[in-house]
Amino acid sequence: MNFCKRAWLNVWAKKGRSILLILVSAAILMFVLAGLLIRSAAVKATNQAKAEVGATVTLSANRQAAFKQMRKSSQSKSSKRSKLTLNPVKLSDATKIAKLKHVGSYNVTSTTSANAKSYDTVSTSTGMGGGGTSGGPGKMGGKTTTSTGDTQIDGVTATSLTSDFSDKQSKIVKGRGITSSDRNTNHVVIEKELASQNDLSVGDTMTIKKTTGNKGTVKVKVVGIYKASSSSASTAGPMSTDPSNTVYASYTLANSLKGSKYANTADSVTFNVTAPSQVSQVKKAGNKVISSSKYALSTDDSSYQTVKASMSSFEGFANKIVWLVAIAGTIILALIVILMIRERRFEIGVLLSLGEARWKIVAQFFTEMIMVLVVALAIAGVGGKFVGNQLGSQLMSQAATTTQTTSSMAGQGQGGGQAAMTTQRARQRLSWPLRSVRSIWPNSVGLVLPLPSCRLCWLQEASCAWNRVKS
Amino acid sequence: MLKTQDLSYWYQNANQPLFKNVNLEFEEGESYAILGHSGTGKTTFLSLIAGLDTPKDGAILLQDQSLKKIGLTNYRRKHVAIVFQAYNLFTYMSPLNNLLTAMAITESKHAGDREYATQVLRDLGIGEDLITRNVQHLSGGQQQRVAIARTMVCDARLVVADEPTGNLDEDNTQAVITQFQSIAHDQKKCVVIVTHELDVAAMCDHQYRLENRQFTKLA
Numbered sequence A: 001m002n003f004c005k006r007a008w009l010n011v012w013a014k015k016g017r018s019i020l021l022i023l024v025s026a027a028i029l030m031f032v033l034a035g036l037l038i039r040s041a042a043v044k045a046t047n048q049a050k051a052e053v054g055a056t057v058t059l060s061a062n063r064q065a066a067f068k069q070m071r072k073s074s075q076s077k078s079s080k081r082s083k084l085t086l087n088p089v090k091l092s093d094a095t096k097i098a099k100l101k102h103v104g105s106y107n108v109t110s111t112t113s114a115n116a117k118s119y120d121t122v123s124t125s126t127g128m129g130g131g132g133t134s135g136g137p138g139k140m141g142g143k144t145t146t147s148t149g150d151t152q153i154d155g156v157t158a159t160s161l162t163s164d165f166s167d168k169q170s171k172i173v174k175g176r177g178i179t180s181s182d183r184n185t186n187h188v189v190i191e192k193e194l195a196s197q198n199d200l201s202v203g204d205t206m207t208i209k210k211t212t213g214n215k216g217t218v219k220v221k222v223v224g225i226y227k228a229s230s231s232s233a234s235t236a237g238p239m240s241t242d243p244s245n246t247v248y249a250s251y252t253l254a255n256s257l258k259g260s261k262y263a264n265t266a267d268s269v270t271f272n273v274t275a276p277s278q279v280s281q282v283k284k285a286g287n288k289v290i291s292s293s294k295y296a297l298s299t300d301d302s303s304y305q306t307v308k309a310s311m312s313s314f315e316g317f318a319n320k321i322v323w324l325v326a327i328a329g330t331i332i333l334a335l336i337v338i339l340m341i342r343e344r345r346f347e348i349g350v351l352l353s354l355g356e357a358r359w360k361i362v363a364q365f366f367t368e369m370i371m372v373l374v375v376a377l378a379i380a381g382v383g384g385k386f387v388g389n390q391l392g393s394q395l396m397s398q399a400a401t402t403t404q405t406t407s408s409m410a411g412q413g414q415g416g417g418q419a420a421m422t423t424q425r426a427r428q429r430l431s432w433p434l435r436s437v438r439s440i441w442p443n444s445v446g447l448v449l450p451l452p453s454c455r456l457c458w459l460q461e462a463s464c465a466w467n468r469v470k471s
Numbered sequence B: 001m002l003k004t005q006d007l008s009y010w011y012q013n014a015n016q017p018l019f020k021n022v023n024l025e026f027e028e029g030e031s032y033a034i035l036g037h038s039g040t041g042k043t044t045f046l047s048l049i050a051g052l053d054t055p056k057d058g059a060i061l062l063q064d065q066s067l068k069k070i071g072l073t074n075y076r077r078k079h080v081a082i083v084f085q086a087y088n089l090f091t092y093m094s095p096l097n098n099l100l101t102a103m104a105i106t107e108s109k110h111a112g113d114r115e116y117a118t119q120v121l122r123d124l125g126i127g128e129d130l131i132t133r134n135v136q137h138l139s140g141g142q143q144q145r146v147a148i149a150r151t152m153v154c155d156a157r158l159v160v161a162d163e164p165t166g167n168l169d170e171d172n173t174q175a176v177i178t179q180f181q182s183i184a185h186d187q188k189k190c191v192v193i194v195t196h197e198l199d200v201a202a203m204c205d206h207q208y209r210l211e212n213r214q215f216t217k218l219a
């Protein structure tokens, strides 16, 4: 262990040079460390995003085929105006698709409208009154003319499976949401506004009037009250009824309001795909199950794709930093070490003349380097926080902008509300790399350098994307 | 004690050997001076008997055992102590630590004995105030005395020195040679000194001159 003592004596005697060496190595290590942290955080975040960001496959009527059919018939029978015929989705098809690989839960949606009987609907002050258009697809072309009511009935399998609830656009504030056990019941969940205006609470019943068939009345029971966020209200156009008039019920109730023909059908069925990367596979397999002339499967993995894209650019950047700094650093350190050894050739000579073993001479130099590196690493650990902070926040804002533009572009093709939610979701995912940086980093670093940082994501408050998302 | 047997050496790029078939004998308790013009191969000869290089032909025997058999690293550690003209010491240590380090490496019987090392340094005129100071802050003569002290605290029976007084003034030269004489006569070691200075050589017990690829003993 004699060489250890020599190493220590040398490092201690040449303090100035040792400090310089420590600073140079610390600078190099700092960048490597920061890069590595950002990279591993990006990898983590990507995996997290893959697991958390949902992708869906939706089964609905094949509109394109229906339009084509309509045009064809209008050409042949030029005198008559032909109508768009959309086939409601059969639930038997849905159960077949649900059995496919990578398909998790699914939500059946059946939307219709009814008229208020025992209560008054909420009217928006700027709105056009009660009689807007509502009700999605599912109007059977043909004899039955359907007039629209002032209350929209959203039939679902479970409210928790709808995008409004899963994205926290709507929240249950009293009672409970619709679940699959509400099948074949007249249970409904109404909006807070509607409830307070009519003095309705959980357990009360209300009467609605059918808009089809015999136009009879149906008694329904309130099991829960939800609150729709203002953003979903603002997305509603001027022609639609106030969003507070949307009543959630089991799809079976919506189907029975539409008429007996609609039993065991749906407007659309949305399947959650457990592995977002497998969406196209699921679609392919699903298309084999259904009749493609009547029905179509559409996919939505846009949030997954945007997250994936921004994460891979993030990761790529971090990768480049790590490599660049590591290579440059190695070259610099190698040059320094070569110079050091040249300078010490007399010392090596003396050691050899004393009969010191070669490996012990090498070991002495290594020990000296390790001593320097240990101190440098400690400094880099502290300094890396700053560098990681700066780099991270810069990359974050870059990535966030990319996400925003990509998702709004995607949104134009798909429908506005969905895209807005996607952006928000993707932005929340993006704060992940930095949150995991904080989890990797020992807490003691925070004690050494008490900075005003975001509680959630380790970044300084001002540059925290997560904070911006929240506000 | 140390014998050379038909020792020859030449550098790869040279067209003739520096010395050829050299047969010399060095005894314990005696001091030897090697004289010769510059470039004749004195340092080369010394590096051979110090175990820093291997002969091209012939052999070097320590108590009838060839250096090859003893092993050069082992030979340097146990049997020989070297003093160069300069750069003898670890620049990042004090005189005392230089001695202690050498004692530890050579596994001297005095290894770790600070008292002994201090005493030897004091005998050579390196006082209390100097022994814990960095050696770079010592004069050339003082540094050379530390190097000599190092050969005294190690167990090696053979001490070789290459122009140990080359950088020193007359007074220091006198002191250093006296020390070498005491190493030979009091410690009963074998001392081999290469020098240019005739008066230095004259103070040694035996003198050799390297000339025309041969060593000749001077009367």
Ligand SMILES: Nc1ncnc2c1ncn2[C@@H]1O[C@H](COP(=O)(O)OP(=O)(O)OP(=O)(O)O)[C@@H](O)[C@H]1O
Binding pocket: B011, B012, B013, B018, B036, B037, B038, B039, B040, B041, B042, B043, B044, B045
């Ligand atoms: N590594 C080497 N390779 C080739 N030739 C060498 C090498 N070292 C020394 N020489 C040559 O060998 C010869 C003897 O060198 P050496 O150093 O032994 O001389 P010296 O007698 O010690 O001289 P000086 O009195 O100047 O110190 C010189 O001519 C020198 O140029």
Ligand SMILES: [Mg+2]
Binding pocket: B042, B043, B044, B162
């Ligand atoms: Mg020489």
